[in-house]
Amino acid sequence: MPKFEQKFADFFTKHSSVLFFIVITVLGIAIRFVGKNFLSSDMYNFLIPWFDTMKEHGGLAGLKNQVGDYNVLYQTFIAVMTYIPLNPMTQYKLLSCAFDFLLAFFLAAFACRLKQSPLFGTLFQSVYAVILFLPTVVFNSAFWGQCDSMYVFCLILVLLLMHKNKYLPAFIVLGISFALKFQTVFFLPFLVSFYFVKKKFSAGLFAVSALSFWLCGGVAYIFGRNPLSPFTVYFSQTQTYDHMYLNARSIWQLFGDDYPRLSGFAVLLTLGICGLGFYMILQKKKRMDSSIQILNTIAWFAWVCIFFLPAMHDRYAYFLDLILLLLAFLDKKYIKFAVFSLLLSFMAYPAFLIFSNGVTRADAFIEFFVFAYYTYVIMQPDENRPVEVSAAAW
Numbered sequence: 068m069p070k071f072e073q074k075f076a077d078f079f080t081k082h083s084s085v086l087f088f089i090v091i092t093v094l095g096i097a098i099r100f101v102g103k104n105f106l107s108s109d110m111y112n113f114l115i116p117w118f119d120t121m122k123e124h125g126g127l128a129g130l131k132n133q134v135g136d137y138n139v140l141y142q143t144f145i146a147v148m149t150y151i152p153l154n155p156m157t158q159y160k161l162l163s164c165a166f167d168f169l170l171a172f173f174l175a176a177f178a179c180r181l182k183q184s185p186l187f188g189t190l191f192q193s194v195y196a197v198i199l200f201l202p203t204v205v206f207n208s209a210f211w212g213q214c215d216s217m218y219v220f221c222l223i224l225v226l227l228l229m230h231k232n233k234y235l236p237a238f239i240v241l242g243i244s245f246a247l248k249f250q251t252v253f254f255l256p257f258l259v260s261f262y263f264v265k266k267k268f269s270a271g272l273f274a275v276s277a278l279s280f281w282l283c284g285g286v287a288y289i290f291g292r293n294p295l296s297p298f299t300v301y302f303s304q305t306q307t308y309d310h311m312y313l314n315a316r317s318i319w320q321l322f323g324d325d326y327p328r329l330s331g332f333a334v335l336l337t338l339g340i341c342g343l344g345f346y347m348i349l350q351k352k353k354r355m356d357s358s359i360q361i362l363n364t365i366a367w368f369a370w371v372c373i374f375f376l377p378a379m380h381d382r383y384a385y386f387l388d389l390i391l392l393l394l395a396f397l398d399k400k401y402i403k404f405a406v407f408s409l410l411l412s413f414m415a416y417p418a419f420l421i422f423s424n425g426v427t428r429a430d431a432f433i434e435f436f437v438f439a440y441y442t443y444v445i446m447q448p449d450e451n452r453p454v455e456v457s458a459a460a461w
Contacts, residue, residue, distance in 0.1 A: 084187045084188070084192065085187070087192055088187060088192065088195070091192070091195060091196045091199060092168070092199075094199075094200075095167070095168065095171075095199035095200065096164075098200065098205055098209070099160075099164050099167070099205060099208070099209035100209075101209070102160070102205070102206070102209035102210035103157065103160065103209070105209075105210045106156065107210060107211045107212055109211060109212065109213065110156055110159065110211070110212045113135060114135075114155070114156075114159055114212055115155050115156060117134050117135040117137075117142075117145055118145055118148065118149065118155040118158075118159075119155075120134050121134055121142070121145050121146050121149050122149040126146050126147075126149040126150055127143075127146045127147070127286065127290055128290055129146055129149075129290075130142060130143060130146050130286065130287035130290045130291075130292055131287075131290050131291040131292055132292075133296065133300065136300070136303065136304055136307055137300075138246055138247070138248075138249075138283075138284075138297055138300045138301065139246070139283065139284035139287045139292065139296055139297050139300065140243070140246040140247055140283040140284065140297075141214065141247060142287065143283075143284075143286050143287060144162060146286075148162075156212065159212045160208060160209055160212050162214070162217075163207070163208035163209075163212065163213065163214050163216055163217065164208045164209055164216075166208070166214070166216040166217045166220050167198075167199065167204055167205075167208050167209075167216045168199070169216075169220050170198060170204075170216045170219060170220040170223065170389075171194070171195045171198035171199045171204075172195060173220065173223050173224055173227060174194055174195075174198055174223050174389065174393060175190075175191045175192075175193075175194035175195040175198070176191065176227070177223060177226060177227045177230070177393070178190055178191070178194045178393060178396050178397065179191050180227070180230060181230070181358045181397060182396075182397060190396065193396070194393075194396055197392065198389070198392075201388075201392075201409065202413045202416075203385065203388060203409065203412050203413050203416065204216065206413075206416050207382060207385065207416075211382075211416070213382060214247065214248070215248070215250075215382050215385040215386075216385075217247050217248070218244045218247040218248035218250065218251055218386075219385055219386050219389060221240050221241070221243050221244035221247065221251075222241075222244050222251065222254055222386060223389075224237075224240050225237045225238075225240050225241050225244065225254075226365075228240065229261075229461065230358075230461055232267065232461075234267065234268040234272055235272065235275065238268075238272040238273070238275045238276045238279070239275060239276070239279045240279075241254075241258075241276045241279070242275070242276040242277065242278065242279025242280035242281075242282075242283070243279060243280070243283060245276065245280045246279075246280050246283035246284070246297065249301045249304055250383055250385075250386065252372070253368065253369040253372040253373065253383075253386060253387075254365070254368075254369070254386070256341045256344070256345065256368040256371075256372070257361075257364055257365045257368045257369075259345070260344075260345050260348045260349075260355070260364065260368075261355065261361070263345075263348075263349060264348060264349070264355055265355070265461065267461075280297060281294075281297055281298075283297070284296060284297045305378075308378040308380075309326045309327075309330075309378075310324055310326055310377075310378060311323070311324045311325065311326050311329055311330065311333065311377045311378070312324065312377070312378070312379055313378065313379065313380045313381065314380070314381040314415055314418045314425040314426055315373070315379035315380055315381055315383065315415070315426065316373060316374060316379070316381075316384055316411055316412070316415065316426055316430070316431065316434055317373075317374060317375075317376075317377075317379050317426075317431060318374055318375055318431060318435060319333065319377065319431075320426070320427070320428045320430075320431035321428060321431055321432060321435075326377060326378070329377065330377040330378070333375060333376060333377040334376065334377065336375055337371060337372060337375040337376045340371050340375060341368060341371055341372070344364075344367060344368060344371070347446075348364070352446070353445065353446060358397065358461070359394065359397055359398055360445075361461060362390055362393060362394050362397070363394060363401070363445045364445070365390050366387055366390045366391050366394065366404075366441075367441070367442065367445060369386055369387040369390065370387055370438055370441070373387060374434065374435075374438060381412070381415035381416065381418065381425065381426065382415075384408065384411075384412045384415075385412070387408060388405070388408050388409050388412050391404050391405040391408050391409075392405045392409065400444070404437070404441050407434075407437055411426065411430060411434060414426060414430065
């Protein structure tokens with residue numbers, strides 16, 4: 068081998084991790100660039116009109132009134148965007164895509180922490196690359212222009228901070244997550260269970276989250292927004308969709324879309340199932356001693372909410388998908404659940420992106436049995452045996 072080739076090979080070998088990270092990042096940007104001109108129905112019917120309305124009312128001054136059905140923090144982002152001389156669709160997508168990379172980086176870092184693997188090692192690079200190229204993640208932000216990566220990034224950061232026993236900042240970030248998306252509520256059943264089992268933080272921190280959530284509307288309050296608006300927006304959202312499912316992975320696909328008669332029953336059923344899970348945790352029939360046990364509990368509660376609540380949308384499984392994927396990297400037996408969940412989520416996307424078929428009744432039927440099997444797996448004695456846990460973890 069010639070000398071200059073030897074030097075190149077040595078340099079490449081020595082810095083392969085950094086080079087791979089750079090290449091994956093560049094490719095991640097490139098694949099998102101492909102979707103820059105894709106105009107989704109949500110972008111056309113909602114996001115761009117919201118931008119135009121906010122601009123007509125003076126940008127930040129337009130925060131005085133509710134525009135659209137997203138909460139005040141996201142409206143503040145839109146108001147700021149009206150001052151930037153870029154196409155609004157481009158700005159929406161740039162904002163969401165930026166969080167794709169943050170999400171991939173922090174989820175990979177969290178996986179490394181849980182497995183005590185070096186940062187930028189094989190595990191980190193694998194998780195980072197998979198997240199960046201997941202079709203649901205790419206399509207959600209770069210094509211659809213949605214913002215699910217933003218609140219899920221916050222939830223991953225909450226988990227990372229909790230693992231470091233930094234509960235005050237964790238609950239502050241939780242409030243920000245709530246300010247971005249109401250679907251953060253899927254995380255609450257686990258958090259309540261964790262509070263009673265671990266007894267590591269004060270219930271007062273829930274008030275800190277509420278304050279953090281409220282403070283995210285600070286700019287809007289300056290411009291005359293009602294201080295109660297962040298709370299009333301979410302109340303209004305619960306009244307917006309009068310369907311049992313909206314192309315969602317829902318058990319109600321098996322029973323029909325009779326929202327007036329079934330919605331109340333669905334909410335109570337979901338609370339009952341979550342309550343049963345909570346009771347099993349309190350009785351130590353379902354343990355939360357190890358990271359695997361904690362993560363599979365988070366996934367279980369999220370799955371219950373998505374599958375049994377009414378008015379669920381196709382994108383609401385975003386958080387569940389990534390927690391199952393994280394579990395798959397930590398323990399191979401979860402690969403089948405992660406693959407199933409990700410495939411079903413991806414199958415739902417084309418219905419709103421290119422108006423093709425979405426989730427069907429047969430899919431919901433299959434998912435019921437997969438969810439039941441998942442419940443069986445995480446309740447097994449070998450899965451719930453007592454585990455010694457370092458005082459520095461969870």
